[in-house]
Amino acid sequence: xxxxxxxxxxxxxxxxxxxxxxxxxxxxxxxxxxxxxxxxxxxxxxxxxxxxxxxxxxxxxxxxxxxxxxxxxxxxxxxxxxxxxxxxxxxxxxxxxxxxxxxxxxxxxxxxxxxxxxxxxxxxxxxxxxxxxxxxxxxxxxxxxxxxxxxxxxxxxxxxxxxxxxxxxxxxxxxxxxxxxxxxxxxxxxxxxxxxxxxxxxxxxxxxxxxxxxxxxxxxxxxxxxxxxxxxxxxxxxxxxxxxxxxxxxxxxxxxxxxxxxxxxxxxxxxxxxxxxxxxxxxxxxxxxxxxxxxxxxxxxxxxxxxxxxxxxxxxxx
Amino acid sequence: xxxxxxxxxxxxxxxxxxxxxxxxxxxxxxxxxxxxxxxxxxxxxxxxxxxxxxxxxxxxxxxxxxxxxxxxxxxxxxxxxxxxxxxxxxxxxxxxxxxxxxxxxxxxxxxxxxxxxxxxxxxxxxxxxxxxxxxxxxxxxxxxxxxxxxxxxxxxxxxxxxxxxxxxxxxxxxxxxxxxxxxxxxxxxxxxxxxxx
Numbered sequence: 001x002x003x004x005x006x007x008x009x010x011x012x013x014x015x016x017x018x019x020x021x022x023x024x025x026x027x028x029x030x031x032x033x034x035x036x037x038x039x040x041x042x043x044x045x046x047x048x049x050x051x052x053x054x055x056x057x058x059x060x061x062x063x064x065x066x067x068x069x070x071x072x073x074x075x076x077x078x079x080x081x082x083x084x085x086x087x088x089x090x091x092x093x094x095x096x097x098x099x100x101x102x103x104x105x106x107x108x109x110x111x112x113x114x115x116x117x118x119x120x121x122x123x124x125x126x127x128x129x130x131x132x133x134x135x136x137x138x139x140x141x142x143x144x145x146x147x148x149x150x151x152x153x154x155x156x157x158x159x160x161x162x163x164x165x166x167x168x169x170x171x172x173x174x175x176x177x178x179x180x181x182x183x184x185x186x187x188x189x190x191x192x193x194x195x196x197x198x199x200x201x202x203x204x205x206x207x208x209x210x211x212x213x214x215x216x217x218x219x220x221x222x223x224x225x226x227x228x229x230x231x232x233x234x235x236x237x238x239x240x241x242x243x244x245x246x247x248x249x250x251x252x253x254x255x256x257x258x259x260x261x262x263x264x265x266x267x268x269x270x271x272x273x274x275x276x277x278x279x280x281x282x283x284x285x286x287x288x289x290x291x292x293x294x295x296x297x298x299x300x301x302x303x304x305x306x307x308x309x310x311x312x313x314x315x316x317x318x
Numbered sequence: 319x320x321x322x323x324x325x326x327x328x329x330x331x332x333x334x335x336x337x338x339x340x341x342x343x344x345x346x347x348x349x350x351x352x353x354x355x356x357x358x359x360x361x362x363x364x365x366x367x368x369x370x371x372x373x374x375x376x377x378x379x380x381x382x383x384x385x386x387x388x389x390x391x392x393x394x395x396x397x398x399x400x401x402x403x404x405x406x407x408x409x410x411x412x413x414x415x416x417x418x419x420x421x422x423x424x425x426x427x428x429x430x431x432x433x434x435x436x437x438x439x440x441x442x443x444x445x446x447x448x449x450x451x452x453x454x455x456x457x458x459x460x461x462x463x464x465x466x467x468x469x470x471x472x473x474x475x476x477x478x479x480x481x482x483x484x485x486x487x488x489x490x491x492x493x494x495x496x497x498x499x500x501x502x503x504x505x506x507x508x509x510x511x512x513x514x515x
Contacts, residue, residue: 036375036424036450040459045410190396193462213436214400231400234410242398242461262404262460297398 009145043234043263044282050236052231052268052277052318053302055284059091059312060285061305066106069305070313072112076127080106080116084129084188087312105157105197105207105293106253109169110150117156119264122171128279146197146247148206153221155206162189164208165223169178177223178208186225187213195246195261195291202254211243214274216256230256249294249302256304261290266304266315279315280304362493364480365501368466370490373451373458377467380482381449386474388449389484390427390442393504396464400439404460405453406430406440422452444470466502 029256059077066081076094080103086095105117107309113132115122120142124132130233137144138158146157155167163178180188182262188210189196194297205218205226234240249257254271257279266279279302285292286308293305302315328336366377366388377388394503401414406428411420416430427446431439442465457465469491483491494501 034375036452038373038452038455039421040370040409040456192400214399236400240402240460241404242400242402 046265046278046281046283047238050278051281053279053315054318055280055313056301056316057091058309059087059314061085061310061312063310065102065215066305066307066310067291067293068103068104068117069115069293069295069303070108071297071303072108072127073110073298074087075297075299076113076293078106078108078295079305079312081307084114084116084125086127087130095127097128098124104143105146105147107147107154110151111288113169115147115149115154117147119143120149122154122156122167124171133171135167137165137167144209145194146199148198148200150200155198155200157198157208158195159191159194160195163192164198164206165217175206175221175223177206177219178210178217179223184225186217186239191242192243193261195243197245197247197293199248200232201250207248207250207256208246208247211246212238214244216245216248216258229269236278246291247293249303250298251296251300252298257294257295259292261292261305264289264292266294266302267290280313321365322457347441348482361496362468363496363499364473364474364483364491365469365494365499367490367492367501368465368468368503370488371451371454371467372488372490373455373467374487375450375452375486378448378450378487380485382477382481383473385447386449386482387470387475388467389444389447389470389473390465391468391500392440392442393502394439395506396462396504397440398462398464399433399439400461401436401438402460403430403438403440403457405457407456407466409456413480420484422456424448424450424452428453440465454457463503468500470503471499484506 031116043166061079064082066079069081079085081301082099082102084097084099085093088094101118102200103116103118107115110119112127113238114125120138120140121136122132123134126132130304133137134318138311140188141160143159144156145159148155152168154167154169155243158165163176163186164175166171166175178189181184189210190210195211198206201207205217214232215228217228218226220226231238239245239260244260246261247259256269258269259266261283268276268279270276289308291307306311306313327510378386380385407414407420408422426446427443429441429443431437441483451467454465454467457463480491
């Protein structure tokens with residue numbers, strides 16, 4: 001009896017040793033903490049109480065490369081990239097034409113003319129995609145990344161030249177704005193990656209992003225700087241990364257919608273630049289998403305162009 | 319059907335002689351093939367494909383060299399010369415100073431130098447860099463990805479079986495020809511990538 005007990009005890013002991021060795025050989029490595037692992041997950045967490053918008057719909061865009069979005073006065077949605085696509089208010093495709101060259105940005109005038117920023121030139125097309133006119137913009141190295149239009153002028157953001165070119169609607173050059181001028185207190189545009197957006201304000205001012213300075217700057221049509229806001233911070237109320245925000249749009253009350261890269265998110269700021277709420281947090285975008293162009297319709301719905309998912313994502317206030 | 323009588327008759331001496339000749343020929347052929355393949359493998363070197371690298375940190379711990387032959391290299395023409403550099407500062411750093419507690423690099427191998435407002439230059443001190451890739455991940459996550467991990471061929475022993483290649487979870491390390499010794503991504507293809515000495 002005693003001998004049997006010893007045998008059973010030894011068998012259990014051997015099995016325990018084998019189990020320990022198997023665990024040590026095959027499983028412990030997986031749970032080892034890497035001392036050099038950089039975890040950035042904490043920066044990508046968002047407080048759900050700060051989210052003021054909900055995603056109500058998506059439009060899948062069948063296009064190889066999509067870069068820019070705009071909305072006209074009739075709430076038609078226009079998307080540009082390798083193609084130019086026009087959707088109606090019910091997201092039905094009205095026009096789809098292949099462009100000769102990839103467009104980086106677009107805007108639409110009150111006269112329903114579509115202004116497309118190509119690599120080094122501007123194309124003006126009608127709603128049927130017919131080319132009306134085109135003109136050279138900047139130099140051969142230019143990278144046109146943003147465009148805005150009012151009743152008289154077109155403003156084109158040139159990321160290579162780091163300034164905004166001002167033209168009339170026919171393409172006649174008027175002025176450059178955004179150049180460094182210490183006497184007038186203009187810091188100059190700093191661009192560290194090819195994102196540089198421009199938008200029209202409610203009072204005919206021109207808002208341009210200074211991504212390297214993490215701020216938005218307003219200019220009058222003579223190129224005088226009127227105001228600026230924005231701060232560098234990893235907190236939710238600031239902009240971080242090498243250069244942010246990448247894109248902006250304005251709501252009807254003059255508030256700003258901004259989108260960022262690195263930590264992909266869309267936020268709302270007041271007319272004076274105070275953080276208001278989050279439209280979409282990083283967990284709503286795929287890893288590495290950048291270049292989220294923005295547009296706002298007449299009902300203040302926010303349209304985010306997601307180039308990774310190839311979707312127009314529509315957000316409405318909760 | 320052939321019978322045994324139709325087959326050519328070979329003497330035992332002839333059989334051994336021919337057998338010996340074929341053995342010598344096969345042996346020489348084998349040695350030649352072996353030498354050629356060894357020569358060819360000697361002409362290739364280990365390198366990290368930056369597109370596949372996930373900065374897991376194993377390059378710092380698994381290389382037989384101590385510190386690792388993997389180093390961080392800086393592609394200056396990709397760099398934004400940012401004040402708030404994701405490769406230099408720990409996430410969440412409030413005040414952007416060179417204080418040790420702010421630095422992401424565990425060995426303080428990155429030197430930050432003021433150029434002009436708001437530009438800063440970042441140089442890698444090769445002697446201090448252990449190839450952990452923390453700065454590379456930070457730069458890629460928040461910046462332009464100008465910091466990249468590469469095997470420094472002035473330090474690598476070019477082992478037959480590279481210990482970090484064997485353990486690399488993304489299979490980012492492979493043998494390349496010496497003319498493509500460094501696989502860094504950058505704006506200018508002709509640019510010669512190297513750390514400042």
